[in-house]
Amino acid sequence: MSRHHHRSRTRQRAESFRCANCRLDVPMDAPGTAHRNHCPNCLWSRHLDDRVPGDRASQCHARMEPLSIAVRGDGEWVIIHRCTGCDVLSGNRAAGDDNPLSLIRIAVRPLARPPFPLEHLAAL
Numbered sequence: 829m830s831r832h833h834h835r836s837r838t839r840q841r842a843e844s845f846r847c848a849n850c851r852l853d854v855p856m857d858a859p860g861t862a863h864r865n866h867c868p869n870c871l872w873s874r875h876l877d878d879r880v881p882g883d884r885a886s887q888c889h890a891r892m893e894p895l896s897i898a899v900r901g902d903g904e905w906v907i908i909h910r911c912t913g914c915d916v917l918s919g920n921r922a923a924g925d926d927n928p929l930s931l932i933r934i935a936v937r938p939l940a941r942p943p944f945p946l947e948h949l950a951a952l
């Protein structure tokens with residue numbers, strides 16, 4: 829029996845990870861999703877997956893900023909992340925234990941900073 833350690837920092841079945849943004853230790857088990865890919869506290873992620881969620885094939889590994897919320901047809905919220913390293917965009921399902929305040933903060937961000945006076949809407 830031999831065990832090969834290709835890279836000591838890569839664990840095959842990590843049970844938790846440390847958020848690169850807020851330093852929270854996050855358990856990998858997440859309600860409602862098979863692949864936890866973002867911090868439930870601050871919602872930042874890391875660029876680990878390449879094409880398929882959970883493939884961990886990306887070489888980038890930079891932090892990914894939660895940019896906005898998209899809503900799928902079934903009403904499920906998807907967090908849109910943008911990588912701070914390579915600018916790639918990706919959509920990740922919100923997990924059941926994501927901080928609701930953090931989610932709402934991202935969802936209303938455009939309304940909090942409108943590019944035109946909101947009073948103009950009344951005139952339409």
Ligand SMILES: [Zn+2]
Binds near residue numbers: 847849850851869872
């Ligand atoms: Zn965090």
Ligand SMILES: [Zn+2]
Binds near residue numbers: 875914916
């Ligand atoms: Zn990246």
